[in-house]
Amino acid sequence: MAIAVTPLHEHIGAEIAGLDLSRPLTPATVKELWQAIDRYAVLVFHDQQITDEQLRDFAGRFGELEIGRSAAAGGRRRLAFPEIGDISNLDEDSQVRARDDRRRLDSLGNRLWHTDASYMPVPVVLGMLFAVTVPPPSPFGAGETEFADMRAAYDALTDAQKQAIEGLVVEHDVFWSRGQIGFTEFAPGEREKYPPSRQRLVRRHPGSGRKTLYLSAHASHIVGMPRPEGRLLLNDLTEHAIQRQFVYSHTWRPGDLVIWDNRDTMHRGRPHDEMQPRDLRRATTLDVGSTLDEAA
Ligand code: OGA
Ligand code: MN
Numbered sequence: 001m002a003i004a005v006t007p008l009h010e011h012i013g014a015e016i017a018g019l020d021l022s023r024p025l026t027p028a029t030v031k032e033l034w035q036a037i038d039r040y041a042v043l044v045f046h047d048q049q050i051t052d053e054q055l056r057d058f059a060g061r062f063g064e065l066e067i068g069r070s071a072a073a074g075g076r077r078r079l080a081f082p083e084i085g086d087i088s089n090l091d092e093d094s095q096v097r098a099r100d101d102r103r104r105l106d107s108l109g110n111r112l113w114h115t116d117a118s119y120m121p122v123p124v125v126l127g128m129l130f131a132v133t134v135p136p137p138s139p140f141g142a143g144e145t146e147f148a149d150m151r152a153a154y155d156a157l158t159d160a161q162k163q164a165i166e167g168l169v170v171e172h173d174v175f176w177s178r179g180q181i182g183f184t185e186f187a188p189g190e191r192e193k194y195p196p197s198r199q200r201l202v203r204r205h206p207g208s209g210r211k212t213l214y215l216s217a218h219a220s221h222i223v224g225m226p227r228p229e230g231r232l233l234l235n236d237l238t239e240h241a242i243q244r245q246f247v248y249s250h251t252w253r254p255g256d257l258v259i260w261d262n263r264d265t266m267h268r269g270r271p272h273d274e275m276q277p278r279d280l281r282r283a284t285t286l287d288v289g290s291t292l293d294e295a296a
Contacts, residue, residue: 003029005036012149012265013248014040021048021058021257030061033259037126038207041265042147042248045257050130052084055257055283059083059128063285066117066124069174069194070103073187085282087129089274096277105183110269112180112217113148113242115262116284118172119218121197126285127267128259131252133279141270143278145258146249148266150212151205153241162211168201169223169292170234176220198223200291201237205264212264213241214291241266252280263287 004017014036019029036043050058059065065083072082076092089104091097097104117124135143154162173196175186201222203214215238222230249270250258260267272278 003032003036005040007040008042008044009248011152011246011248012040012147013042013044013250015044015046017046019045021045022050022054025058025061034062034207037259037261038205041149041151041261042250043259044250045259046253047255048130048257049255050257052079052081052281055128055130055281056081056083059126059283059285062126063287066284066286068282068284069190070106073190079281083283085284087280087282088133089278094277096275099274102185102187105181105185106178108181109174109178109183109217111271112177113215113238113266113268114177114217115214115266117262118199118214118216119174119177119194119197122287122290123197123199124262124284125287126259127262128257128283130281131254131256131279132281133277134252134254135272135274135276135278138271138273141272142251143272144249144251144270146247146268146270147260148242149246149248149264150215150241150266151208151210151264152246153237153243154202154211154213156246157240162202165201165233165237167296168225169198170201170214170219170230171196171198171221171223172216172218173197173220174218177217180217196220198292200294200296202296203263203291203294204296205261206294207261208264210264213237214263215241215266 006015067082068085221227
């Protein structure tokens, strides 16, 4: 069955219609979806009814799946499959987490503009979020997820700016990003388990051939540059990249599945009514090599 692709924004995001994600995909459909990902970077599917197992199986067609920081930590979880990340404000018994709950405070780091797992030596590729329960709005947001097009942001730099940043290497550290919101209570051993990683700042996306800025809240400094200078450059580039013309904001409905490519986008969650459940489930595909070994 041919899929229908409708762009949602000038640069980034397309809605995909004509697919039931609970059913096995044909290789031809996987190929069509990859083409859409390479072109639009973010894909939106509405009105899906899938279990965690079906989400895992669907995502697994696009690459090996990540076991996230929280599932890797062990202990009792709300969700059965380690490949399904719990992107919710709920505890193991499906109760809304207390305001000072450590897991909740850690996950508030998702409100900063970031690309997932850039602190890992081999970072991730696709993120896939499925909405089960969507919360009511708050004064500062309705739990939207926003996506910035880092290819369009790169393209909009001047030639002199592009030249100045070509070849730069950035260090990414999850403890740096969490520290920015004042979260420093990591579980014992976690710091040792997730040391910083180095990533290329300018990447070439293998699917589209387009250059892209690889930035993230995890980005702590630029290798070989005095820290204050590198941080200010990272701030300037981030400020440039998150201008509204580069951003698609997704307002969730239950049954939405959103796929994004972490190699050429940044994303962030928005605030919502914290007293009400927000239940999203995430599958994530792994890359196969370091960004430092990629073709420039
Ligand atoms: C994520 C993430 C943002 C949100 O799942 O990787 O950053 O809106 N989520 O929950
Ligand atoms: Mn994220």
